[in-house]
Amino acid sequence: MGDSPDGRELMEPGAPDVAAPAAAVSAPSAAPRRRDARAFAVDTGVVALTQLLLKLRGVVTLPLIARMLGTAEYGIWAQVLAFVTLAGAVCNGNLHLPLIRFIAEDRRDQARIYTTLLLATVALGAAGSAVVFLFRDAWSDMIFPGGEMLPYLAVVALMILFGNLRSLNVNLYRATGRLKVRSAVELIAAFGELAGICLLLARGHSLLRVFTFMVAWQGTVALLQTAHARSIAGWARPDWKILRAALRYALPLMPVALSVWALDRSDRLIIGAYLGPRAVGIYSANYALASMVMLFQAPLQMTLFPKVAEFWGKDPERARRYISASNRFFLLLAIPFTVGVGVLARPLFMHLGNAEIARASGWTTFFIATGVTLWGLSFMQSQAFHGARRTGQLGGATLLAAGLNLALTWVLVPRFGIAAAALSTLVSFAALCVLLGLRGRALLPGDLVGGFVLKAYAAALLMGAYLHWLSPTGKAAILGAAASGAVLYAVVVAALRPLAPSEAAWLRSA
Secondary structure (H helix, E strand, C coil): CCCCCCCHHHHCCCCCCCCCCHHHCCHHHHHHHHHHHHHHHHHHHHHHHHHHHHHHHHHHHHHHHHHHCCHHHHHHHHHHHHHHHHHHHHHCCCCHHHHHHHHHHCHHHHHHHHHHHHHHHHHHHHHHHHHHHHCHHHHHHHHCCCCCCHHHHHHHCHHHHHHHHHHHHHHHHHHCCCHHHHHHHHHHHHHHHHHHHHHHHHCCCCHHHHHHHHHHHHHHHHHHHHHHHHHHHCCCCCCHHHHHHHHHHHHHHHHHHHHHHHHHCHHHHHHHHHHCHHHHHHHHHHHHHHHHHHHHCHHHHHHHHHHHHHHCCCCHHHHHHHHHHHHHHHHHHHHHHHHHHHHHHHHHHHHHCCHHHHHCCCHHHHHHHHHHHHHHHHHHHHHHHHHCCCCHHHHHHHHHHHHHHHHHHHHHHHHHCHHHHHHHHHHHHHHHHHHHHHHCCCCCCCCCCCCHHHHHHHHHHHHHHHHHHHCCCCHHHHHHHHHHHHHHHHHHHHHHCCCCHHHHHHHHHC
16 A cells, blocks of 8 residues: 655754653754755655646546547546556565665665565566466456457556566665655656657557557666666665565555555446446546545655655654644645535536536546545555554455445446446545554554544635636636635635644645
C-alpha cells in the first residue's frame, strides 16, 4: 500500500518541538529538526508540481480518445490499462517497498540491495510478460469475452516488464532522497509519451498503434533509467540473504497489491463484462476526473514513506507527527475538491469529453471522488504499519475491502449501472479506512482525523451551493467559478479555524 497527520515539530519551522517542554529542547537539537521539516516541505512541493503535470496527462488523453475515437474506444483503453496494472501487480513481487525500506534505513549497503532486487524484478517481469503473450487467447476469452482485446494483449505484454523496472528505479530515487531527480525523470517520460499519443491520434492512427508506441517508449525509458539508477546505487554481487529478507517483507503485501488493484481497477472489467466498453468509457472518464483529488495526496505519499522509514526505529513519535500533519493538509484540500468536482462535472465533461459522458456525471463523480479521498486517507494510515514492519496486517484489511468492492460491483452493476460501481467504490474505501483504524489503534496518531473535518465540510458545502447557483457552462465561466469558489472556501475555512495556530503557520510557510 502507499503512504499520512498532527506533526507539531513539523508545524513550527521556526520553533522547537512543542511535543516537549520548550526548556528541554536545546538549540542544537531543534535546528536539525527545523531543517529536516523544511526539506520535507520543499520535497513535497516539488513532487506536488510533478504530480499535477502528470495528472494533466490523464485529463488530456480523455478528450483526445473520447472525441477522436469515441466513448467505446476510451473504454477499451481503460480496460487494457486495468489488465496491465493487474499483471504488473502480480509480477513485481512488491520489491520496490523493501528497496525503499532497506536503503532509507541504511544506505551503506545500497549497491547490493539494488543489484539483488533489480535482477529479481527483471526475472519476474520477463516471466509475466511471457505468460501474457503466450497465453493471450486464454486471457482474452477469460477477461474480455468477444476477442476484441486479443491484438492489444499481444502488444502490451512487454509493458509488464518495463513498468516493473520503472517502478523499482523511481523508488530508488525516493529511497536516496532524490525526489527532484525522480520528478524530472517522470516528467520527461510522461510528456514524451503524451506527445507521441497526441501526434498519432492527430494523424488518424488507431488505438492499437498508440499502444505499440507506448510499449516502445516505455522500454526506452526503462533501459535509460536503469542505467542511471545503477550509476547512483552502484553495482555489486547479488546477495540472496537480501532477497530472502525482501521477500519476507514484501510477500505479505501481495494481498495488498492485488486488493489495491481490485479496489481501483476491477470495476472496469466487471462493467465491461456486463455493460460493454461504452459504459466502461463513461465510468472511466468520471473516475479520471474524480481521482485528480489524489493530486493532494500523492506528493505527501512520495515524501512521507522514506521519512517514516527513517524515523520510526529511533523516534516513532516524530514519525507519527509527520503522518498526522500530512493527513490533515490532504483532507483540508481534498474535501472541497470532492464537493466542487461533483457540482462542476457535467459542464466540464461537455468540454473534456462528450454529452454522453456528461449525462452520467454529477453524483457519480462525487461518489468516486469521496471514495478516492478515503483511499488517500488509508494510504496515510498504512505508513504506520510500514514503519512498524507490520505489513501483514495491511493485507487482511485491504483483502476484505477489495472483496466487498468486488461483491457489491458484481451484484449491483447489472441492475443499477455505473452509478452502482461509484457507490461501491465509496463504501469499500470507507470500510478500508475503518478496518485500518481499528487494527492500527496502537500505531496511528490519536488525532489522525479530528473535528476540523466537520469545519472543512461546512466550508466546502457552502462553496458547493455557490457553484450550483452560478451553474457555469462556458470554459471561462467554469474556470472563473472554480477560482472564486476556492477563494470562498479559503475565506470560510480561515474564519472557522479548523487547524491549530502552529499548523496554520507551517502551512503558510510551506
